[in-house]
Amino acid sequence: MLKEFRDFVARGNVVDLAVGVIMGAAFGRIVTTLVEGVIMPPLGLLLGRTDFSGLFLVLDSSKGVPLSLADAKAKGIPIIAYGQFINDVVGFLIVALAVFLLVKQVNRIRSMVERPVPVAAAATKECAYCASPIPIKASRCPLCTSQL
Numbered sequence: 253m254l255k256e257f258r259d260f261v262a263r264g265n266v267v268d269l270a271v272g273v274i275m276g277a278a279f280g281r282i283v284t285t286l287v288e289g290v291i292m293p294p295l296g297l298l299l300g301r302t303d304f305s306g307l308f309l310v311l312d313s314s315k316g317v318p319l320s321l322a323d324a325k326a327k328g329i330p331i332i333a334y335g336q337f338i339n340d341v342v343g344f345l346i347v348a349l350a351v352f353l354l355v356k357q358v359n360r361i362r363s364m365v366e367r368p369v370p371v372a373a374a375a376t377k378e379c380a381y382c383a384s385p386i387p388i389k390a391s392r393c394p395l396c397t398s399q400l
Contacts, residue, residue, distance in 0.1 A: 280347070287343040307335025 260266060288305065296302040306321045311330040318324035324331045376385040382396040391400055 279350075283343050283346050283350075287339055287346065291342060291346075292339060304335040304338045307338070308333045 292304050308321050309332040315327055315329050318329050377388055379386050379393040381398040384395045386393055
């Protein structure tokens with residue numbers, strides 16, 4: 253069983269998958285930082301100094317109206333934290349765009365590498381009467397002497 257496991261792990265696909273997962277996790281952190289630290293602050297400033305990650309909707313105000321998302325969580329007030337959802341959607345769109353552009357480039361490079369080899373024009377044709385191969389430019393079959 254240990255040998256089978258070693259053979260499974262040593263296959264190229266598993267190693268490629270592991271590298272992809274690690275790179276994906278690192279890319280996810282970069283995108284999160286990009287969204288939360290670079291994209292959303294100017295967007296929030298343009299929309300009236302709004303911090304999207306702190307936006308929420310109070311579902312039950314019987315325990316009071318919280319001043320912040322952290323206050324609502326500390327007091328156990330039921331809320332819908334839609335601001336973080338907005339941040340996550342923007343992050344997803346950035347990742348989706350990056351993956352789309354990457355796949356588009358890989359497909360373009362692959363199509364350049366895998367171009368079909370042009371087939372050379374045939375040098376011979378088949379005689380319609382005796383089915384023997386004859387040169388393309390021949391006007392008479394050399395075997396059966398038929399007019400072509």
